[in-house]
Amino acid sequence: MARAKKPELNLILADKLLAWADKYDVTKDGYVRGLYEALTSRKNLQIWASLNPIEYLPMPELKAGLSMANWTRFITVLRNVLVFLPVALTWAAVGEATTAFSTYLKANGSDIVNFLDFWQNGYGVLDDKWRIATIALLDFLIIMVVIVLTLIASFFSRRVTELQIMSEKETDRERILLSVEIASYLFEKQKVTNVTMNQSLARALDKLLNATESIEATAKALEKTSKSKGLN
Numbered sequence: 001m002a003r004a005k006k007p008e009l010n011l012i013l014a015d016k017l018l019a020w021a022d023k024y025d026v027t028k029d030g031y032v033r034g035l036y037e038a039l040t041s042r043k044n045l046q047i048w049a050s051l052n053p054i055e056y057l058p059m060p061e062l063k064a065g066l067s068m069a070n071w072t073r074f075i076t077v078l079r080n081v082l083v084f085l086p087v088a089l090t091w092a093a094v095g096e097a098t099t100a101f102s103t104y105l106k107a108n109g110s111d112i113v114n115f116l117d118f119w120q121n122g123y124g125v126l127d128d129k130w131r132i133a134t135i136a137l138l139d140f141l142i143i144m145v146v147i148v149l150t151l152i153a154s155f156f157s158r159r160v161t162e163l164q165i166m167s168e169k170e171t172d173r174e175r176i177l178l179s180v181e182i183a184s185y186l187f188e189k190q191k192v193t194n195v196t197m198n199q200s201l202a203r204a205l206d207k208l209l210n211a212t213e214s215i216e217a218t219a220k221a222l223e224k225t226s227k228s229k230g231l232n
Contacts, residue, residue, distance in 0.1 A: 013185050014039035020178050024060030024171070031056040035182070049186035053179035060175070064167030065160040072156040079149040086139035093119075093135040100126040 014036055021027040021036075031051070038048050097119045104118060104125045113123070119132045128134060 009185060010039045010042055010045075013181060016178065016181065020174065024058075026058045026060055029058040032058065045186060053182040053186075054176065057175055057179055057182075060171050062164055062167050062171065065163035068156050068163070069160045072153055072160060075149050075153045075156065079146055079153060082142055082146050082149070086142050089138060089142070090135055093130045093132070096130040097126055097132075100130070 017032065017036055017039065018027070021029070021032045026032055035048055038044050097115070100122070101115055101118050104113075104123055107125075116132070119126070122128065122131055
C-alpha cells in the first residue's frame with residue numbers, strides 16, 4: 001500500500017499563516033497576502049526572506065472585552081446624567097410648590113402657614129407627587145441607582161483592562177511564534193551571503209559531527225558483538 005504523501009513545509013506554513021490571519025481578521029494585509037501567495041506557489045521566496053516577519057506581520061486589533069467596554073461607556077454616561085437628576089427634580093418641585101403656595105395664600109390670606117409645612121402637607125392645592133417627602137424619596141432612590149451604576153462601571157472597567165492585558169499577551173505570543181516559524185523556513189531561501197554561508201556551514205558541520213559520532217557508536221557496538229561471538 002502506497003504511503004500518504006507528507007504535506008510540504010511551505011503549505012503547512014501557509015495554512016498556519018492563513019489560520020492566524022483569519023483569527024485576527026488581517027487577511028487583507030499586504031504582507032500576509034503576499035507571503036501566503038509566495039508560500040503556496042513557492043515563488044519569490046528569496047525576496048520575502050529578506051523581510052523580518054516580526055516587523056512586517058500586522059499587529060492585530062484587540063477585541064477582547066469590546067462588548068463590555070461599550071456597556072461600561074453606556075453605564076458611565078447614564079450615571080453622569082442621573083447625577084444631575086435629583087437637583088433638577090428638587091428644583092422642579094420647589095417651583096411647583098412655590099406656585100401652589102402663592103395660590104393658597106391668595107385663597108387663604110388670613111390663614112398664614114409655613115412654606116415647608118405647606119410643601120409637606122399640600123393643603124389640597126399641591127399635588128402629592130410634588131410634596132417634599134415624595135421628592136426626597138425619589139432623590140434618595142436616584143442617588144442609590146447612581147452609586148450602584150458607579151460600582152458596576154468600576155467593575156466592568158477593571159475587567160475590561162484585565163481581558164485586554166490577557167488578550168495582548170496571547171496575541172503577542174502567537175504573533176512571535178508565527179514570526180519565528182516564518183523566519184526559520186525562509187532562512188534557507190535567503191540570498192547567499194557571508195553570514196548565511198557561515199551559518200549553513202556551521203549547521204552542516206554539526207550534522208556531520210553527529211553522524212560521525214553515530215557511526216563510531218555503531219562500530220563499537222558491532223565490534224563488541226563480534227568479540228562476544230568469537231568467544232563463544
